[in-house]
Amino acid sequence: MSEQGWIQELLRVEKNEDVKFSEKQLKIVEAAIDIFSEKGFAATSTSEIAKKAGVAEGTIFRHYKTKKDLLFSIVRPTIEKLLAPHFAKSFAKDVFETEYNSYEEFVKALATNRYKFLKGHFPIVKIFVQEIAFHEELRGPYIQLFKEHIYKHFKKIVIQFQQKGELIDLPPDTIIRLTISTIMGMLVVIHFPLTDDDFETELERSIAFIMKGLSTK
Structure with a gap:
């Protein structure tokens, strides 16, 4: 399974529904996985995740209320x-x-x-x-x-x-x-x-x- 295919599966489990996700949401989760894995949750900022994902920081909070919600969704x-x-x-x-x-x-x-x-x-x-x-x-x-x-x-x-x-x-x-x-x-x-x-x-x-x-x- 490709990395994005695996992330799609992860998101479907979290949402408990079989829906398609936007390219931006996939990029957010992919970036979060990379940075959380490299630096740890506490040392990672949402601005870093947004920059790596190529989205505005506000886009993250449209999908996840907090950085902790993003961590748990993964x-x-x-x-x-x-x-x-x-x-x-x-x-x-x-x-x-x-x-x-x-x-x-x-x-x-x-x-x-x-x-x-x-x-x-x-x-x-x-x-x-x-x-x-x-x-x-x-x-x-x-x-x-x-x-x-x-x-x-x-x-x-x-x-x-x-x-x-x-x-x-x-x-x-x-x-x-x-x-x-x-x-x-x-x-x-x-x-x-x-x-x-x-x-x-x-x-x-x-x-x-x-x-x-x-x-x-």
């Missing part, structure tokens, strides 16, 4: 609507409905799946990661999505490998948190964006780190 529907089907159907199926010979094998599949997803949605994910700590309106839907579609499957796999004697006797929630924080740190916090070669190298190091701390061997 990030919130992505998390609530566009990503939810992906989590429920693709992520859960591809990662959690597979039999693994080891926890290490599972973590590699998990990280590889998320890396492929990030490559197609990196600017939005970067904005989300930058802003989630500052906006409860973004945290809530994400936490709910995780609980509904991911947590129970993840916990089942952790318990499975604990019962096999591969993982140490920590609460499953702790193991899940340590695993996710390490993988997400590799993908979007420390090294973004990763090249394919970087990913393979960092994945090996990250899995070794995780297993050194969690393995019973």
Whole structure:
């Protein structure tokens, strides 16, 4: 899907209607994604967005009451609507409905799946990661999505490998948190964006780190 085609889909989700959007509105959203991703929400002004989009600043406020409304129109529907089907159907199926010979094998599949997803949605994910700590309106839907579609499957796999004697006797929630924080740190916090070669190298190091701390061997 082209960048503008993807933005059209995003706007339709936010409006909950199948309508066409003006070229100016598409340019506003595209410019906002670029600048929010590069500079962060707080450091971005609507005048900068307007300049990059090639529109008058007042045009932004005809579509969005505030800069925060513009941010949420981009990030919130992505998390609530566009990503939810992906989590429920693709992520859960591809990662959690597979039999693994080891926890290490599972973590590699998990990280590889998320890396492929990030490559197609990196600017939005970067904005989300930058802003989630500052906006409860973004945290809530994400936490709910995780609980509904991911947590129970993840916990089942952790318990499975604990019962096999591969993982140490920590609460499953702790193991899940340590695993996710390490993988997400590799993908979007420390090294973004990763090249394919970087990913393979960092994945090996990250899995070794995780297993050194969690393995019973």
